[in-house]
Amino acid sequence: MTEGNFVDYIRIFAKSGKGGSGSVHLHREKYIAKGGPDGGDGGRGGHIILEGDKQLWTLFHLKYKQHFKAGHGASGGKQESTGKDGEDVIIKVPLGTIVKNIETDEIVFEISEEGEQKILLEGGKGGRGNSHFKSATNQTPRYAQPGVPSQEESFRLELKLLADVGLVGFPNAGKSTLLSVLTKAKPKIADYPFTTLKPNLGIVPYRDHRSFVMADIPGIIEGAAEGKGLGHHFLRHIERNSVLLFMIPADTLDIKKDFEILKNELQKHNPELLDKKYILAVTKADMLDDELLSEMKKELPTDVDTLFISSIAQTGLAELKDKLWALLQD
Numbered sequence: 161m162t163e164g165n166f167v168d169y170i171r172i173f174a175k176s177g178k179g180g181s182g183s184v185h186l187h188r189e190k191y192i193a194k195g196g197p198d199g200g201d202g203g204r205g206g207h208i209i210l211e212g213d214k215q216l217w218t219l220f221h222l223k224y225k226q227h228f229k230a231g232h233g234a235s236g237g238k239q240e241s242t243g244k245d246g247e248d249v250i251i252k253v254p255l256g257t258i259v260k261n262i263e264t265d266e267i268v269f270e271i272s273e274e275g276e277q278k279i280l281l282e283g284g285k286g287g288r289g290n291s292h293f294k295s296a297t298n299q300t301p302r303y304a305q306p307g308v309p310s311q312e313e314s315f316r317l318e319l320k321l322l323a324d325v326g327l328v329g330f331p332n333a334g335k336s337t338l339l340s341v342l343t344k345a346k347p348k349i350a351d352y353p354f355t356t357l358k359p360n361l362g363i364v365p366y367r368d369h370r371s372f373v374m375a376d377i378p379g380i381i382e383g384a385a386e387g388k389g390l391g392h393h394f395l396r397h398i399e400r401n402s403v404l405l406f407m408i409p410a411d412t413l414d415i416k417k418d419f420e421i422l423k424n425e426l427q428k429h430n431p432e433l434l435d436k437k438y439i440l441a442v443t444k445a446d447m448l449d450d451e452l453l454s455e456m457k458k459e460l461p462t463d464v465d466t467l468f469i470s471s472i473a474q475t476g477l478a479e480l481k482d483k484l485w486a487l488l489q490d
Contacts, residue, residue, distance in 0.1 A: 167220040168319040171262070173227045177205030177246030179284035179307025180233035182292075186300060187239070197300060199290040200237050202307045205283025206230025206246030212276040216254035217361060219319055230281075233307055236289040246283055256320040256400050261313075268315065280315065284308030323361060323375035325484055326401030328422060331378075333407040334443035336360065337471040339376040342481070366485055375401060399430060403487045404438035405480075406464070410447050416461050437487045439465045441480060446470035 180202025187195025208230055228251060234243035259268040259280065269278050287305030294301060327335040343362025360376040377398060398404065404426075408418050419440060426433040440461065445468040448456065453468065460466050467483065469476035 175312035176281040177230040178310040179286040180243035182287035182289035182304030183236035197290040200241040202286030203233030203243035208281040213252040324372040329407035446473040
């Protein structure tokens with residue numbers, strides 16, 4: 161999946177269908193000159209519905225189709241026949257899609273399961289026909305209810321990426337390189353910060369034909385929780401990862417300090433993020449000789465399981481996959 165095809169934020173306009181009008185009709189037959197009222201009810205207007213689809217990983221399919229209008233309900237007919245309901249519009253979205261009210265920024269609902277359907281806007285109810293209004297004092301009512309009007313509103317759809325393992329680190333920590341080595345994904349890689357501007361997904365093959373999904377998330381900078389850098393545009397993706405893999409390069413001056421900064425940014429964004437399982441990988445370990453490696457191990461954080469890996473030399477990767485798999489199965 162390329163960055164240009166990854167869309168995790170979209171605005172849509174939705175309009176439900178209006179309800180059909182009830183019918184004003186009096187029963188007529190050859191030998192019944194003045195029959196009673198038999199006007200039917202109007203049909204319901206079409207709903208706007210969101211449905212979860214696990215085959216979708218992005219909101220890209222909505223990039224050029226952002227207006228949705230459901231069908232109107234048909235009017236009622238004679239002999240108490242009910243009008244046809246308006247056609248519903250079903251919008252398929254990836255799992256992890258959140259719907260927000262644009263005016264208030266409040267969450268309307270979230271789609272998190274395959275095939276889950278939730279009504280975004282209800283269609284208007286059909287009006288009742290004149291057969292409902294017959295009474296002892298009014299045997300032939302000549303009025304019926306109109307249908308309930310349609311609703312229209314704009315919404316914001318946001319995607320929280322659903323992946324097994326999320327890569328967390330500063331720009332240039334080697335996240336994209338690791339993803340490209342472990343999977344068939346081809347993220348943009350270069351020796352400058354913020355090469356990755358959109359999350360990238362890849363499937364990591366494991367033993368016995370098993371696999372798990374890994375997400376390369378754009379690099380964190382200090383102050384990201386307050387919106388600096390790419391801010392909330394990527395932090396929300398970390399919320400839906402089962403396991404977090406913190407990545408800090410071996411040429412970092414103070415690994416323990418950088419690890420605390422990364423954890424602090426996650427905690428400020430959402431304290432529950434640190435309730436997830438996580439491990440630390442010191443990347444670019446091919447730069448270290450045995451003496452440097454021994455010295456560095458003395459300075460590592462003590463509250464996290466740490467591995468030394470090199471994506472270029474492809475060292476430590478088998479052990480890394482084993483540990484990630486164990487955490488995912490725990």
